[in-house]
Amino acid sequence: MAENVLIVDDSDFMRNLLREILDEEHQIVGEAENGVEAVERYKESEPNVVMMDIAMPIRDGIDATAEIKEEGPGTSVIMCTSVEQEEMMKEAIKAGADGYITKPFQKPNVLEAIDDAVNA
Amino acid sequence: MRVDLKTLGTFNELANRGASSAAKSLSQLSDTETTVGTTSADLVPVGDIADRFDSGATFVGVEIGFEGGMEGSIVLVFDRESAGRLLERIVPAHWDDVDATLDRSTVSEVSNIMIGGFVDAWANHFDTRLQLGPPTYIAGAAADVIPGSVPTWDERRTALTFTSQLQTPGPEPQSGRGSDGSEPAGASDAPDADIDFHIYMFPERSSFAAVVGEAVPDQEFPISIEKLSAFTEMTKRGAGRAADKLSGMTGIQTDVEVGRTTFVPIEDVSRRAATGHRIGSVAPLQAAPGGFIVILFDEASAITVGDALLPIESDEDGLTDQHRSAIEEIGNIMTSGFIDGWANALDRKIQHDPPELVEDSAAVTLASLVDRLDASQEHAFLLDATVRAAGREINCDLYAIPDERSFQEVLGEMTMTEARAAASDPDELEPAAYDDLR
Numbered sequence: 393m394a395e396n397v398l399i400v401d402d403s404d405f406m407r408n409l410l411r412e413i414l415d416e417e418h419q420i421v422g423e424a425e426n427g428v429e430a431v432e433r434y435k436e437s438e439p440n441v442v443m444m445d446i447a448m449p450i451r452d453g454i455d456a457t458a459e460i461k462e463e464g465p466g467t468s469v470i471m472c473t474s475v476e477q478e479e480m481m482k483e484a485i486k487a488g489a490d491g492y493i494t495k496p497f498q499k500p501n502v503l504e505a506i507d508d509a510v511n512a
Numbered sequence: 513m514r515v516d517l518k519t520l521g522t523f524n525e526l527a528n529r530g531a532s533s534a535a536k537s538l539s540q541l542s543d544t545e546t547t548v549g550t551t552s553a554d555l556v557p558v559g560d561i562a563d564r565f566d567s568g569a570t571f572v573g574v575e576i577g578f579e580g581g582m583e584g585s586i587v588l589v590f591d592r593e594s595a596g597r598l599l600e601r602i603v604p605a606h607w608d609d610v611d612a613t614l615d616r617s618t619v620s621e622v623s624n625i626m627i628g629g630f631v632d633a634w635a636n637h638f639d640t641r642l643q644l645g646p647p648t649y650i651a652g653a654a655a656d657v658i659p660g661s662v663p664t665w666d667e668r669r670t671a672l673t674f675t676s677q678l679q680t681p682g683p684e685p686q687s688g689r690g691s692d693g694s695e696p697a698g699a700s701d702a703p704d705a706d707i708d709f710h711i712y713m714f715p716e717r718s719s720f721a722a723v724v725g726e727a728v729p730d731q732e733f734p735i736s737i738e739k740l741s742a743f744t745e746m747t748k749r750g751a752g753r754a755a756d757k758l759s760g761m762t763g764i765q766t767d768v769e770v771g772r773t774t775f776v777p778i779e780d781v782s783r784r785a786a787t788g789h790r791i792g793s794v795a796p797l798q799a800a801p802g803g804f805i806v807i808l809f810d811e812a813s814a815i816t817v818g819d820a821l822l823p824i825e826s827d828e829d830g831l832t833d834q835h836r837s838a839i840e841e842i843g844n845i846m847t848s849g850f851i852d853g854w855a856n857a858l859d860r861k862i863q864h865d866p867p868e869l870v871e872d873s874a875a876v877t878l879a880s881l882v883d884r885l886d887a888s889q890e891h892a893f894l895l896d897a898t899v900r901a902a903g904r905e906i907n908c909d910l911y912a913i914p915d916e917r918s919f920q921e922v923l924g925e926m927t928m929t930e931a932r933a934a935a936s937d938p939d940e941l942e943p944a945a946y947d948d949l950r
Contacts, residue, residue, distance in 0.1 A: 474848035492946035
């Protein structure tokens with residue numbers, strides 16, 4: 393089933409890549425470059441899936457995830473990050489993230505992570 | 513063995529003084545000015561030492577053991593062409609008919625004299641006597657001239673080395689001609705290139721510790737050499753993780769060639785960089801060990817990597833903005849690969865700021881980062897590694913330049929158990945699965 397997805401990443405390159413990966417199967421409802429924009433776009437577009445980077449300027453993805461999960465507990469937030477640190481993963485769990493995939497990722501990993509998070 | 517920053521600085525100073533003394537000996541022998549290029553104290557696996565100067569050339573030189581107040585060995589090597597240029601200056605009358613025996617004995621004798629000067633600086637500082645053994649002539653590829661039997665400091669065969677690179681500039685072009693219009697003698701064949709050579713000192717651990725321990729009894733901020741060695745291993749593994757990320761993104765198989773920790777005077781940091789124009793990223797670390805992570809590609813590599821990452825082929829030649837964007841992101845991903853292992857092994861979080869794209873010579877990039885370190889920092893630890901792809905145009909240099917005090921604190925907080933585990937078990941650097949943590 394096609395999900396409404398918000399892409400959050402400060403890298404133009406990575407947003408394009410995710411758009412390419414998701415375009416055929418899901419509906420991209422918005423993009424954001426940092427945690428502040430992510431929360432704003434979330435409120436505007438009400439996606440049911442958020443692909444969230446962690447290390448971003450202005451506000452990081454962990455902080456933004458906590459606010460989005462408070463705002464909409466039913467929204468699935470999947471961390472899409474290059475960071476593979478256990479302490480950071482624990483913070484993501486505490487913030488309520490439903491999945492965690494690390495860059496570089498392949499299309500099947502991304503699609504599977506969305507399926508897992510939505511159907512959990 | 514534990515040393516403090518001041519002592520490590522002293523080692524550098526001694527290596528520099530010893531190298532200057534060797535340079536002076538050579539200046540007298542060859543009647544040309546010889547200068548010390550770079551000097552550093554390094555912890556490096558023995559197997560990686562040769563990679564540091566492996567240019568594909570053949571090398572000649574000597575290995576000499578020393579004993580007395582301290583034991584160990586010293587290796588001095590010239591690349592074969594530099595040795596030829598040196599011999600031409602020292603024995604010009606015999607140059608045309610130089611034979612292998614003369615070559616060998618002259619190289620040995622010159623090296624022996626230079627090493628004598630190098631060792632004297634150490635002996636004088638520690639107020640001890642160091643006696644040199646007979647020189648053994650060595651020749652071959654880089655890997656062949658570093659003896660396998662140098663003293664190592666741990667089970668990972670890490671060696672503490674003091675390295676100096678010296679340079680003798682080529683002669684000034686001779687102006688004017690003889691009264692008969694001929695060129696000055698030897699001018700037509702005169703070598704015009706520098707003479708480069710390297711000196712490596714490999715002290716044996718217990719005798720070195722005894723000498724240093726007696727000389728610096730009060731260590732305010734001791735650094736365990738074993739922990740530093742473990743961190744060097746972690747750096748190499750971190751570079752391996754970064755290389756895996758690069759391979760994962762591009763589909764190009766890459767490997768780490770070198771991983772080492774170098775302690776250098778702050779003004780020498782930029783001189784450790786590879787030459788030439790580089791494109792890459794600089795990421796400031798937000799937490800200890802602080803400082804910067806630098807990922808640099810040469811331009812051809814940046815284009816290869818960018819092309820592999822970009823979904824559409826570019827119509828433009830050379831490096832495009834799309835390539836730059838791709839390099840910025842791969843820099844971000846590789847930076848995480850590089851430092852995440854440290855974070856997992858140390859049970860801490862090490863975040864970095866979003867990387868800044870840099871395009872300049874590697875030396876200028878590193879120099880600009882040195883300016884951003886604490887002004888009171890006189891020396892720097894430089895942790896670096898090189899990533900290469902067999903048969904493909906990918907050369908990538910990774911550098912970590914931590915904040916000196918922060919790095920010292922990290923080493924101080926790291927237990928010996930953690931250090932040993934991190935150095936010997938690759939899994940220590942990996943996180944648990946996310947679902948298992950939930």
